[in-house]
Amino acid sequence: MAMASTKHVVLFPFPGQGHLVSFLEAARLLRCVLPGDVSITLVSTPRNVAALRASASASSPSSLDISFHALPFLPADHGLPADCESTSSIPPPAYLMLFEAFESLEPAFDAYISSLAAECGSVCVIADVFVAWTVGVARRRGCAHAVFVSCGAFGTAILHDLWKNMPALPFGDDGLLRLPAFPEVELHRSQMSQVFLSSPSLGMDRLIAFHDRQTQHGYLTDAVLMNTVQELEPTGLAIVRRTLGKQVPVCSIGPLVGDGSAGTATDDGVAVMRWLDSQPPSSVLYISFGSQNSIRRKQMMELATALESTGRPFVWAFRPPVGLHPNIDGVEEWLPAGFEARARAANRGLLVHGWAPQVSILAHASTGAFLSHCGWNSVLESLTHGVPIVGWPLSAEQFYNVKTLAEEWGVCVEVARGNLESSTVESCKVAQVVETAMGAEMRQRAAAVKEVLKKAWAEDGGSSRTALQEFLGVVRLH
Known part of the structure; x- marks a missing residue:
């Protein structure tokens, strides 16, 4: 006979790929540590x-x-395409429509939480930063509430203050930005997403207003969970805590990283693993710019030229260049003539068209470095397996992830910034940076970070294990 539920945890992610992945990992973690009579439910739209x-x-x-x-x-x-329920279905400029559309879910979410509260002893809502409006529902229904941040602490703190100061960001004549709340942090214009450099417009006003609403809601939460580790981001976590004040505990419970085993069961996954098996240890460069972004054709040409000049074996999770479509423009137009055929003939490289089993690739002994856009999930997946990073940030907090990993740990070296027409990269620099990242010194640093992340979950006082217990106490889930 099934045990009656006395408590219920409801997790509500925003539908960006990285957010969904992190929330699923958070749900798995809670399922492992909470008693069987505590129910756990992930909530979203049908798709x-x-x-x-x-x-x-x-x-x-x-x-x-x-x-x-x-x-x-x-x-x-809400003016969205009929099948659009996530950011993967629309270009970044249209994200605001999805942000605002999700705010309209409040009545349905309220009705759901009300029914749960009537059925069991207590309910805890764990919400994405982009659906922080859920705190109003939690308060009306007498529920505990937490915000779960799927990004890193330093990047989150910087983005928070950038939006807070929009649209009048105080750039100096030197092109540097010193945010009022964090004068010790210097940022260059090239470390800004285009949205922070855009001219004022009605759409921008709406976007600023949306972020302000979610920020104000977020200040009312009971706790903040972060997918990071205290020892990995002491500076970033200190800034977040300073921003929120002592009344909101900030609990770092990372790294939340999947094992990636499902991806290797596919035919493509098996082929990639077999190819990696044929390569020497720590020799392969893995390349991916995330599930929803890419670089420009000119940048792709330079990257491919660099790969050929080094002779370095590689696996490239390949997506069409920015603004181009695979059904209209062929791959031969994006890369040097014969590039893919030469790489395959020499057993020197694989282009994986579409999804790649990233975690399994990073866990493989032959992988020596990861050329990445430095989205936070990718960062944690790489460092959890002791793989140093070649940083090519494209948007959002990715620029600041590179900054903290390079300056505080020395496990990342930046090769380029952005994918605008004005963003430049030269094949000779790519080749140089890749070899630096794959050198013994950086691999040793990455191995040290791997141990730091592992110890965060040690039975005898690991920081993430301790932070999780603190969180469970705050939201009455002990």
Whole structure:
């Protein structure tokens, strides 16, 4: 006979790929540490729920006791394409429409939480920063509430203050930005997403207003969870705590990283693993710019030229250049003539067209470095496996992830910034930086960080294990 639920944890991610992945890992963690009579449910819109359920069923056994609940949602009611329920379905300039559309889910979410509160002893809502409005529902229904930040602490703190000071960011004549709240941090214009450099407009006003609403909601939460580690980001976490004040505990419970085992079961995954098996230890450069972004054709040409000049074996998770479509423009137009054929003939490189089993690639003994856009999930997946990073940030907090990893740990070396027409990269610099990242010194530093992340979950007082227990106490889940 099933045990009656006395408590219920409801996790509500925003539907960006990195957010969904992190929330699923958070749900798995909670399932492993909480008693069986505590129910755990992931909430989103129908298509996102289907994707989350599929991801959960394809991986670890700890996902089997996680439930899912779909809130009614019609994208067309908000001017979105009929099948659009996540950021993967629209270009970045249209994200605001999805942000605002998700705010309209409040009545349906309120009704769901109200029904749960009537059924069991207590409910805890764990919400994405982009749905921080859920704190209003939690307060009305007498529930605990937490915000879960799937990004790193330093990048989150910087983005928070950038939005807080929009649209009048105080750039100096030297092109540097010193944020009022963090005068010790210097940022260059090239470390800004284009949105922070855009001219004022009605759309920008709406975007600033949205971020301000979520920020104000976030200040009312009971706790903040972060997918990072105290020892990895002491500076970033100190800034976040200073921003929120003592009344909101900040609990770093990372690294939340999946094992990636599901991806290797596919035919493509098996082929990639077999190819990696044929390469020498720590020799392969893995290249990926994330699931939703890419570089420009000219930049792609320079990167490919650099790979050929070094002779370094590589696996490239390949996406079309920015602004181009695979059904219209062929790969031969994006890369040097014969590049892919030469790489395959010499057993020197693989282009994986579409999805690649990233965690399994990073865990493989032949992988020596990761050329990455430095999204936070990718950062943690790389460092968890002791793989140094070649940073090519493209947007959002990625620029600041590179900054903290390079300056505080020396496990990342930046090769380029951005994918604008004005963003430049030269093949000779790419080749030089790749060899630096794959050198013995940087690999040793990355191995040291791997141990730091591992110790965060040590039974005898690991920082993330301790932070999780603090969080469970704050939201009354002990």
